[in-house]
Amino acid sequence: MGYELPVQRDDIIELSGKTDFGKLFIKENGNKFEVVKIQTWGEHQLLLRILKKENEIGLIWINLLPTSRNFKIYKDDILI
Numbered sequence: 101m102g103y104e105l106p107v108q109r110d111d112i113i114e115l116s117g118k119t120d121f122g123k124l125f126i127k128e129n130g131n132k133f134e135v136v137k138i139q140t141w142g143e144h145q146l147l148l149r150i151l152k153k154e155n156e157i158g159l160i161w162i163n164l165l166p167t168s169r170n171f172k173i174y175k176d177d178i179l180i
Contacts, residue, residue, distance in 0.1 A: 105138060105146075105164070105166070106175065106180050107135050107138065107146070107173075107175055107180065108135065109135055109136065110134065110135060111134070112134055112135075112151070112175075113132075113133055113134075113135060113148070113173055113175050113180075114131050114132055114133075114173075114174040114175075115133060115162075115171040115172065115173055116131060116171065116174070117171060117172075118168070118169065118170055118171060118172055119170045121170050122168075122170035122171045125170070125171075126171075129150050129152055129155055130150060130151060130152030130155070132151045132152070133149060133150055133151060133160075134149040134151060135148060136149050136159065143163055143164060143165045143166075144163075144164040144165075144166060145161055145162065145163050146164065147160075148160050
């Protein structure tokens with residue numbers, strides 16, 4: 101069995117930026133997100149709803165292999 105992602109639909113997660121892109125994205129969109137959908141093929145993908153009010157972007161897909169290149173992902177203050 102492959103890597104099992106420790107998040108579920110409706111979980112609230114926090115992101116922090118690893119790269120310049122990730123840091124800028126967090127600065128503009130906040131760091132708290134709701135997991136809307138999880139897809140798994142050869143990699144995991146999370147569809148996230150941005151919780152920051154007055155935001156231009158409502159949803160974003162994040163790809164994981166099994167970790168994100170641009171973001172550190174936390175659930176309940178634990179790095180996943």
